[in-house]
Amino acid sequence: MSTTLERPALSTPRKVSPSKDGRTLIRSQVRAGWALLAPALLHSAVFIVVPVIAVLVLSLTDYSFGDTWAWVGFGNYADLFRDVDFLASLWHTVLYAIVVIPISMAISLAVAVGLNQKIRGLSFFRTAFYIPTVTATVAVATIWLWIYNPGSGLANGFLSLFGFAPNRWLADPATALPSLMVVGIWQGLGTKVIIYLAALQGVSRDLLESADLDGASRWQRFANVTWPAIGPVQFFVLITSIVGTFQVFDLVYVMTQGGPGSETRVLVMDIYQNAFQDLKLGYASAETVIMMLVIAIFIAVGRLLQKADAND
Amino acid sequence: MRRGVGLTLLAAALSVVVSSCGNGVIDKSTDGVPPAEATGTLRVLIPSFPPSTKGRDAFQKVVDDFHKTYPKMKVEPDFATYKNLNEKLSTSIAAGIPYDVVVTGVGWVQPFASKRIFEDLGKYGVTPDVIKEKSTPALIPAVTYDKKLYAYPLVADARAVALRKSAFIEAGLDPSKPPTSLAEIKTAAEKLTKRDKNGNITRSGFDLASATGFRQSFTTFLASTGTPLYVGGEPNFDNKAGLDTLLWIKSMINNVQPYGQTNAAQQPLVLTGEAAMGIVNGGVDCSADGIGQKNCDDLEFFRFNSGKEIEYVGGDLASIGSRSRHKDAAWSFIQTLTTTASLDAIAKLNKKVPAYKDASNSPQAKSNPLSQFVADGLKYAVNENEVPSNWLEMRGNFDIQLTQAVLGQKDPAKVLHNLAGQSR
CATH class of the missing domain: 3.40.190.10 (Periplasmic binding protein-like II)
Incomplete structure (x- = not known):
């Protein structure tokens, strides 16, 4: 037997003009709100708004730390689209994001589902998956440098057990970027797993039990109950992953310096090179603006996909 | 009205924060002040001394010698590496706290001289003849831009x-x-x-x-x-x-x-x-x-x-920052850096050859056969030119x-x- 609960009819709210005391209360609440927001606003203004404005202005100049500079309009932007290093960096970054984001999200979700079961050694596994996230990237990169060492590295040692010839990994143009992607996927797992795990534990038990009672298979239960329930978290993970992968730098800086040639040169590496090695700050600022736009486009696409998914 | 006051206060707070980030540590100029009375901080960007105990001790000896002339000047070293030299320089310029003495390598002087970041050392009497007479002539092209000299060699990095x-x-x-x-x-x-x-x-x-x-x-x-x-x-x-x-x-x-x-x-x-x-x-x-x-x-x-x-x-080349407010003290510091004892110490720390006239007879050249070989071969020196x-x-x-x-x-x-x- 099933019971249908009817939603109680809501009465139309009447417009009530607040009393003098009420107005005073609202004003004091507004003031308190602004006071609480002030530190964050000040921080955002100093460390986000001012730098963004500075970057926008600098991108229209040829400033290079010298005594003189000139307005160049959109000259830097025009030059960028003729710059093979920039175009290569943009392509490598997009490729890195397209490969790393879905794979790391899928693996993280699978791991989180596994860790959400009642298995032995749960705490150990949770800690083990989170360790790469709290380890400094330089340390992570150094360990992976050894793993990828063509002469004495673990990767070639492991492959040799199956009779494979040694690979030059980071020194080979064909395998350098994929090798970095593997490290990026591995390093990013911990944070995503924790977020997914929290989301999975928030999925309504009632709904899951109802699905069980209706005879749903494990997959149907996941697809029709769990997946929709963790939708907002998926979007959050997607956005943070897009921002994180587009800002990849330290891993590349330590492991390959963008080489061999420019095979692993990514956007932030190119910006760093132009700004702090070549001292072309105006040019690097234009590159930064383009990076912000590309990230915005990716986030917008992610948002559209999430909306489409929610409407299905 | 109240909103206007709030915004004004926010703007004032912002300007205080921004200005304190930018100009807080600029000294008054000591140029023209008698060395014994000059006060301030001499900022030195130098990859020639490793930031180890040995490196710091050797640098301190240079500072102690410098203090014999400029007793009241504080010396603030930045033991950079050639890898992060440009980062240090660019961020110091952007922050408005330029270095007074900058040590770079072959290939750095011309770009920085063209941006007027380095001072022409001609006004301190540095000419090609002086370098030929006292230092390593092979490094003259590396310190020259537009027929002027912008650096003084410290050590030669020969291969x-x-x-x-x-x-x-x-x-x-x-x-x-x-x-x-x-x-x-x-x-x-x-x-x-x-x-x-x-x-x-x-x-x-x-x-x-x-x-x-x-x-x-x-x-x-x-x-x-x-x-x-x-x-x-x-x-x-x-x-x-x-x-x-x-x-x-x-x-x-x-x-x-x-x-x-x-x-x-x-x-x-x-x-x-x-x-x-x-x-x-x-x-x-x-x-x-x-x-x-x-x-x-x-x-x-x-x-x-x-x-x-x-x-x-290649080599380590010492320059004076054009925005330095202690140019006379900076030149005095470079003179202290280029004494025979200082150059020998830098050469030993870096396995390089001291950039003085008779490098073949330097303690570093005598210490091992390779240093002796490259010191004897400085007359064959080439670089990016x-x-x-x-x-x-x-x-x-x-x-x-x-x-x-x-x-x-x-x-x-x-x-x-x-x-x-x-x-x-």
């Missing part, structure tokens, strides 16, 4: 070639007749290269010392044919000599040495026995703490000569594009043509 006598004898070659031309080196290197049964190189025949890029090795090999990389700021490599040199490098990589080969200690591979022959830096430690006397005795040193005998020479003002940008371009040519990703002739077009 030679070394071979393993035992490897030569094993391969049926005569170690007393080292191969010096590019063609001879290739023939010998192919005989010296050892491989495993799968064809993988287990000992390189020749170490090109180009793990991260081929800029310096290309410059060196090209110069050995009598062709400097740049002449008067104009490219001199987009020609037959340049192309032959690049094709030679291409024929060596993955033939006598795997691309990207390096060791954990970042030591020249011939010193560790991982290569039978190769480029070496300007010093070797033959003691038990270093590679040991037996290994040292197995080494023979020589120079490239494909028509011109050459030795690649008179680089264009966008050299800082070109350094990276050379490293990337030469690698792409060597690895077969780009046509070598087009790469050289492209690099010549980018030099300006």
